[in-house]
Amino acid sequence: MARVLVAVTGGVAAIKAPHLLRLLRAQGHEVRVLATPRALEFITPLSLAVAAGGEVATEEAWFRPDGRALHIELARWAEVVLVAPATADAMAKAALGLADDLLSATLLAGAKRVAWAPAMNEAMWLAPKTQEHARTLEAMGHALFGPAYGPLAAVGEGEGWGRMLEPEELLERLQALLTPKDLKGLKLLVSAGPTREYLDPVRFLSNPSSGRMGYAVAEAARDRGAEVVLVSGPTTLPAPWGVEVVRVESALEMREAILGRYSWAQAVVMAAAVADYRPAEVSREKEPKVAAEKVLRLLPNPDILKELGENKGPRVLVGFAMETGEGLARAKEKLLRKNLDLIVLNWVNREGVGFGSLENEVVLLLRDGRVLELPRMKKRQVADRILDLVKEFWKG
Structure with missing residues (x-):
């Protein structure tokens, strides 16, 4: 975790600052807040102080009675x-090296x-x-987080570029900024989520995988x-921002997308829950409901992971094994059968770690x-933890 100074400048998006401060503290960061005079026209010092858990640095407190200079103190902290x-305005002052207010002086003092x-009208x-x-x-x-495209604050302006990213995304961007870049240079291909195997335009076979x-x-x-x-x-x-996302639905589409990028990849993590079977016949029209028993004939889908293992070369290859029992021997x-470097064994029937959960409990077999x-x-x-091992195999 880090010592984070949140500097709030004068814009409508200043009203989101307390939420951002609370998120930062909840994640374990040590937080202080600086507010410009214009920012305090949109949000009160009390709101910021409560959210930050401490006093607000303002122009009035810039120089202390004991001779300390707040901009030097903040820059060092x-x-x-x-x-x-x-x-x-704040961006222009920093780019030009000005120091005529507390924020610009703090930045120039060696932050x-x-x-x-950024948060402003699209024209600006x-x-x-x-x-x-x-x-x-x-x-x-310096890093730029945004801006985003969306509704603009001024009446009648509609949508455009200039909207501040939401606090949750700012937190993600900050985490990325602070994370050591120990995988720089790695080209990673990841699969996620379920597949859908359609019976007709409205019915399909699938599973509850959330893709999380x-x-x-x-x-990560x-x-x-x-x-x-x-x-x-x-x-x-x-x-996810900063990631190329390829959307697919069926197992055959996923196979095509994965194989089409396999030559590019140096490592592959196959976390998707790919359907094992697909219907032998697919109707172009919605099938009417009938009272009689209906039998489906299914065809096996290609084993994408096995196919990757057969053409593995120097790549790092990671698979997943979802089991309902112990499953260690099967994993x-x-x-071995699919020529993997690592397999992640987890259980679908353990409470709190199955499909759609925020947590997992796994065994890594190398x-x-x-x-x-x-x-x-x-x-x-x-x-x-998975990526730590990918790094080990990739570097090795």
Whole structure:
């Protein structure tokens, strides 16, 4: 966790600052908050202080009676400064090296890392000078989080570029900024979610996979510097930022998408719950309901993971084994039969770790004979443990 200084500047999105501060503290970050005079026209110091759990740094408190200078103190304390919302004015001052207010002086006084969450009208964001300042800040090593496309604050402006990212996404971006890039250079292909095998235009065979495990792997790898392509079956999860997402539905579509990118990949994590069978006959029209018994004839789907293992080469290949019993012997057999480096064994019938859950409890079986039992933990934590082993095989 890090020491985070949240700098709030004068824009309507300042009203989201308390929520952002609470999220940061809930994740374990140590937080302080700075507010410009214009920011305090949108949000009260009390709201910010309660959310931050401490006093608000303002212009009035810039120079202390005992001779201390607040901008020097804040610059030395903060491991990262997150300016949210960031106005065009604040970005311009930083790009030009001005120091005529508490925020610009803090940034010039040696802030270690700086991230900006722009929030302004689209015309202001796209103005040549703003774009020039944004490029200057990036060249200085600052990070830009957004802006996003969406409803703009001014009446009658509709939608456009310039909306501040939501606090939850800012938290994700900050985590990525702070994460060591130990997988930089790795090209990772991940599959996630279920597949659907249609009987007719409205009915299909599938499973309850939410895709959370595969998405967690993709997001963790992105944060650690890998280049990631995520092949996703149907899920309700939002597309992870910074990741190329390929949407598919059926097992055959997933196979085509995976094989089409296999030559690019240096490592593959097959977390998708791919259907084993598909209907032999698919109706173009919705089949009417009948009272009589109906028999379905099913065809086996291609074994994508086995096919990848047969053409593995130097790649790192990770599979998953979902079992209802102990399953250790079956997982070991699958590891060898499909020529994997690692297989992740989990259980569908254990309460709190099955399909759709936020946590998982797995056993990692490695080709060198190691068996690593992980306690119940968040799927993002499981993802990082898997990636630690991917890194080991990739570097080895």
